[in-house]
Amino acid sequence: MSHLFYGFRERVKRMGSVGISLVEAFDEEALLALAEAESEGFALPFLMGDPDKIERAIESSGARLQNPVIVEAQGPLESARAGTRLVREGTCRILMKGKIGTGSLMKAVLDREEGLRTGRILSHVACLEVPGYDRFIFVTDGGVVLRPDLPKKAEIVSNAIDVARLMGVETPRVAVLAPSEVPNPDSEASVHAVELARMSREGRFPGAFVEGPMALDAAVSPEAASIKGMTGQVPGRADVLVAPDVVSGNSIAKSMQYFARAVMGGVIVGAAAPVVVISRADTAQVKLNSIAMARALI
Amino acid sequence: MSHLFYGFRERVKRMGSVGISLVEAFDEEALLALAEAESEGFALPFLMGDPDKIERAIESSGARLQNPVIVEAQGPLESARAGTRLVREGTCRILMKGKIGTGSLMKAVLDREEGLRTGRILSHVACLEVPGYDRFIFVTDGGVVLRPDLPKKAEIVSNAIDVARLMGVETPRVAVLAPSEVPNPDSEASVHAVELARMSREGRFPGAFVEGPMALDAAVSPEAASIKGMTGQVPGRADVLVAPDVVSGNSIAKSMQYFARAVMGGVIVGAAAPVVVISRADTAQVKLNSIAMARALI
Numbered sequence: 001m002s003h004l005f006y007g008f009r010e011r012v013k014r015m016g017s018v019g020i021s022l023v024e025a026f027d028e029e030a031l032l033a034l035a036e037a038e039s040e041g042f043a044l045p046f047l048m049g050d051p052d053k054i055e056r057a058i059e060s061s062g063a064r065l066q067n068p069v070i071v072e073a074q075g076p077l078e079s080a081r082a083g084t085r086l087v088r089e090g091t092c093r094i095l096m097k098g099k100i101g102t103g104s105l106m107k108a109v110l111d112r113e114e115g116l117r118t119g120r121i122l123s124h125v126a127c128l129e130v131p132g133y134d135r136f137i138f139v140t141d142g143g144v145v146l147r148p149d150l151p152k153k154a155e156i157v158s159n160a161i162d163v164a165r166l167m168g169v170e171t172p173r174v175a176v177l178a179p180s181e182v183p184n185p186d187s188e189a190s191v192h193a194v195e196l197a198r199m200s201r202e203g204r205f206p207g208a209f210v211e212g213p214m215a216l217d218a219a220v221s222p223e224a225a226s227i228k229g230m231t232g233q234v235p236g237r238a239d240v241l242v243a244p245d246v247v248s249g250n251s252i253a254k255s256m257q258y259f260a261r262a263v264m265g266g267v268i269v270g271a272a273a274p275v276v277v278i279s280r281a282d283t284a285q286v287k288l289n290s291i292a293m294a295r296a297l298i
Numbered sequence: 299m300s301h302l303f304y305g306f307r308e309r310v311k312r313m314g315s316v317g318i319s320l321v322e323a324f325d326e327e328a329l330l331a332l333a334e335a336e337s338e339g340f341a342l343p344f345l346m347g348d349p350d351k352i353e354r355a356i357e358s359s360g361a362r363l364q365n366p367v368i369v370e371a372q373g374p375l376e377s378a379r380a381g382t383r384l385v386r387e388g389t390c391r392i393l394m395k396g397k398i399g400t401g402s403l404m405k406a407v408l409d410r411e412e413g414l415r416t417g418r419i420l421s422h423v424a425c426l427e428v429p430g431y432d433r434f435i436f437v438t439d440g441g442v443v444l445r446p447d448l449p450k451k452a453e454i455v456s457n458a459i460d461v462a463r464l465m466g467v468e469t470p471r472v473a474v475l476a477p478s479e480v481p482n483p484d485s486e487a488s489v490h491a492v493e494l495a496r497m498s499r500e501g502r503f504p505g506a507f508v509e510g511p512m513a514l515d516a517a518v519s520p521e522a523a524s525i526k527g528m529t530g531q532v533p534g535r536a537d538v539l540v541a542p543d544v545v546s547g548n549s550i551a552k553s554m555q556y557f558a559r560a561v562m563g564g565v566i567v568g569a570a571a572p573v574v575v576i577s578r579a580d581t582a583q584v585k586l587n588s589i590a591m592a593r594a595l596i
Contacts, residue, residue, distance in 0.1 A: 130557050179440075184444075218579070228579055244546070248545055250514070256553055259554045261558075
């Protein structure tokens with residue numbers, strides 16, 4: 001059913017294992033996903049947190065971890081710090097959220113002294129395999145930046161281009177979404193789209209096409225793009241959809257999951273290492289795909 | 299394939315015909331949709347515009363209109379005024395966009411002296427039949443209000459509740475979308491959702507349940523709502539999705555159309571009469587469903 005992600009994970013398996021630092025590791029769902037990634041051969045689990053709680057969670061979850069390294073840390077703050085340190089020092093290459101608030105985890109990631117800052121913006125990139133589509137569709141940012149201004153949106157676009165390329169899209173075609181194709185000075189989404197398209201023409205996003213404004217139909221449907229008389233590299237065949245803000249990005253990706261039965265993976269990029277933040281409502285497959293994405297991005 | 303809309307249109311047929319005023323009526327697609335609605339027995343076409351251009355468009359489109367009334371009007375301004383006047387005077391009950399910019403049409407609708415203002419906000423309500431769902435899902439506002447403030451959003455919610463009810467949903471369940479279920483003072487979508495839910499508890503939306511903030515998964519997926527531990531009338535079984543702004547509303551509805559192969563209808567409500575604004579890229583079925591929705595709302 002999920003051919004694209006299946007093929008992708010086969011490729012990730014051949015990349016070999018890297019350490020993944022799971023913060024507050026007594027999260028049964030995260031442990032199960034990590035055990036699966038370990039058994040598929042692309043993850044070595046490092047578990048931060050209270051060892052007793054971790055042992056109990058492993059037992060009650062039934063996660064079959066082969067070689068887990070348990071790193072004692074008491075409380076979310078210490079656990080997040082320990083996980084971040086393992087990544088900074090190179091023992092681990094991926095940071096993953098366990099039973100800790102996303103905010104607390106990101107605070108450790110963004111710490112100016114001991115975090116994983118790179119100077120780039122952090123943003124979420126979702127990758128969706130939609131039944132009937134023969135390519136991945138990426139949606140950004142549905143997870144981190146509430147309402148990006150233009151410079152932030154340009155960085156969000158760059159992050160997404162990187163992810164799409166590392167997942168096999170040679171020349172990512174990026175659609176900046178807006179309510180319509182006609183530039184509208186009253187719509188921030190539209191204004192940003194005009195500017196991002198201009199930046200693209202001026203070489204800001206090498207090896208990619210960034211165009212807009214366009215509505216979602218013109219971005220992904222060749223018929224709609226044709227009826228609307230659109231030209232360019234992106235209309236009708238966008239790989240990446242850039243949402244104007246986090247709630248629209250989140251809603252578009254979830255609409256694809258819940259209405260179109262799309263299979264998803266997602267990762268936060270822009271820090272010194274990929275960060276995997278999975279939601280309680282995500283399926284096991286989403287969690288595994290997300291870890292695989294993080295592995296491919298290293 | 300489209301059982302819900304089919305059953306709905308059967309019901310609309312029994313309501314009988316009303317006059318529909320098509321502004322700048324030399325739009326082949328609009329003429330075809332109107333001819334179909336006439337033949338299904340719920341529309342009487344009134345065609346505003348240059349009679350020669352209208353005749354030519356009828357001929358080249360092949361639209362088989364039975365009893366069209368042609369009202370001569372030269373230019374979009376005069377045509378929009380004529381169409382609006384027919385509605386204000388009661389000859390027609392629905393206004394429809396032909397080959398005229400949406401902005402020009404809405405200007406005539408919103409004219410303080412001769413328009414169709416009611417004091418309510420005008421907003422777009424999309425109605426979607428998603429394969430695998432046994433009920434309509436409504437999305438608002440993906441068409442008119444760029445970025446509503448809280449009072450406007452409350453009116454948008456009321457408009458959508460009216461539409462859902464007139465289309466057969468007895469007690470509409472309304473989800474106000476946000477990036478997550480945890481209220482976040484930094485997210486306008488989240489703040490509005492908290493307030494709208496409070497208004498609902500205080501009786502502002504009688505005969506409906508308005509709840510939020512919630513992400514789209516919690517709104518429409520019983521599994522996701524359950525995993526997230528949500529209670530209330532709306533989680534997992536929302537009828538109406540309230541988007542934070544026009545671009546997200548537009549994108550969610552289009553995502554359902556283009557990724558989930560949903561069938562859609564849409565109408566602008568809040569004026570003295572429903573306004574049908576169809577997009578070039580819409581299919582004939584979308585256009586017919588939209589006219590049927592307008593008919594049902596009278």
